[in-house]
Amino acid sequence: MARPVTNSAFEGLLHxxxxxxxxxxxxxxxxxxxxxxxAWRYDAASVYWWLRGRRPGEHVQAAMAETLARKLGRVVDATELGFGPSGSIGICVYPASADGAIDTAEQIWTKVAKHLDHHATGAFDSGKALEAALGWRYDLPDKKVSRNGRQQVTSTDVQSLYALADHFTDLDRRHGSGSPHTRAVMADFLVRQVAPMLRGTYTDPVGRDLMRAAAMLSGQLAFMSYDAGEHAMAQHHVTLGLRLAKAADDRLYGAHLLANLATQAVFLGHAREAARLVEAAIDGAGRAPAAVLARLHATAATAYGQSGERRACQLALTKAERALDRTGADPGPRWVGYFSPAHLAGAALRCFGDLHLYVQALRHVPDALTLGNQNPRTRALHTALVAITHARAGDTDAACNWGGKVAPCAEGIESARVQQRVHALISTLGPKKASPQVNKVLHTLASVIPASL
Incomplete structure (x- = not known):
């Protein structure tokens, strides 16, 4: 069934x-x-989506106005097209084409770079997330992505983007993404450097590699937005990343991004939708390297655990553990190298806690905290989770002991996810605040989160 037209102004001009x-x-x-x-390659499908809420870039709107003006015999101003102000990014739609993805990238990155509406978090749309998963999994691959533009792009140019993606990833893991300045700096780089490259001249092999690098950068910006609590914007970035990964013909990174979307859905309580997202990721990844499979199955386990599906959760954890045991001979892509036994243990700790199997959950504590110095945010998240699990298991002394370690771990980290987990610990300990020991821990934890929480 066709979607209803939402841009009646553009429809009227076309008629x-x-x-x-x-x-x-x-x-x-x-x-x-x-x-x-x-070499633009817009088609009837592009027009379909423009009529239904997608907003093309400013340069595309100018060309639209020029095209319509020739037929109408009068000047057409871009404001007549009905796409709204430049700060609007419309609904979160999986781009139908590689050209559409380039337009969307420039539009979203510009919005973030200009700090437009950065205080408005918006809402996560699980329906749009599932649509993006279907598009990524089942749409036909792009036959070619080569392009003739103003700037020559070489393989060396693309390699520099991978190095910068690694840099932004390291900053995020060490310091969190709560500061809008961090994301604006990254988006400004994307607008000034990456967007012109996407509109440049490149061969198909270089273009595929460029799309992959752009997907990784967009995926990193998505995770940073998620960590900052800007869930609608995070969904826009990861949906864009999925389409760029599709253009790159990189099914493994696409599966990784889809798992990130599932992780966000779990965080927001959409467990069943998260399970469907990560199932699509596992299906799409196919015969993936062991490290990728370990990460995907661990994400599936958290979705099943939150929805109370004990057998499915335990099976997914077993698959993740077996896959992780094989990573020595099969390390996989460099972007999955972060996933360690500590990350799997953290997932198991959460899963068994969600299933109210606290004894089994706490068995994973030592491994969950065996983290390198490059993962302070994960350490803070896991430490708070250990305290929460002890509290829910009824061991107040242990919960207070671990709760007292959370504030030092969270120092210097700007992360809405860390703040949310600390808030969950405060809520769990709250009923026993009459205890001097508990009250002392609550006072310490209050310094970690804003008063608004």
Missing amino acids: AAGYGNAHAAFARQLNHAGRNEG
């Missing part, structure tokens, strides 16, 4: 110009009008 039933013809004329920008 007035004689393109009401000729969307493919309009797309061809638009491609011709934008030939100086490179």
Whole structure:
């Protein structure tokens, strides 16, 4: 069933110009009008999505206005097209084409770089997340992504992007992403450096590699937004990353991004949707390296644990553990190298806690805290989770002992996820605040989270 048109202004202009039933013809004329920008490949499907809420980039709108003006015999201002102000990014839709992904990338990155509406977190849309999963898994692959634009892009240029992605990832893990300045700096780099590269000249092999690098950068910005509590924006970034990974023909990184989307869904309490997302990721990953499978199955376990599916949760944890045991001979892509036995133990700790199997959960505490110095945020998250698990198991003394370690672990880390977990610990200990020991810990923990929480 076709979606209803949401942009009646654009629809009216198309009809007035004689393109009401000729969307493919309009797309061809638009491609011709934008030939100086490179090899545009918009089609009828692009027009379909523009009519239903997707907002193209400013340069595309200018070409649209030019195309319509020729047919109408009058000047058409871009504001007449009905796409709203430049700060709007519309609904979170999986781009239908690689060109659409490039337009969306420039639009979203510009929004973040300009700090537009960075205080408005928006809501996570599980329906749109599942649509993105279906698009990534079942849409036909892009036949080619080569392009002729203004800037020559080489393999060396792309390699520099991977190095920068590693840099931003390290900053995020060490310090968290709570500061909007951090994300704005990264988005500004994407607008100034990566967007022009995406619109440049490159061969198909270089283009695939460029799309992969852009997907990784978008995926990192998505995770940073998620860690900062900006869930709608995080979903936009990861959906874009999925489409770029599709254009790169990199199913493994696409599966990783889909698992990140599932992780976000678990955080927000959408357990069943999270399970469907990560199941699609596992299916799409196919015969993946062991490290990738370990990460995917661990994410599946957290979704099953939250929804109370004990057998499925335990089976997923077993699959993750077996896969992790095989990673010595099969390390996988460098981006999955972070996933360690400590991360799997943290997932198990959470899973068994969600299933109210506290004795089994606490067996994983030593491994969950065997983390390197490059993971202070994960250490803070795991330490708080250990305290919460002890508290829920009824061991107040142990909960206070671990609770007293949370504030030092969280010092210097700006993370909405850390703050949320500390808040959960405070809520769990709250009923026993009459105890001097508990009251002391609660006082210490209060310094970690903003008063608004």
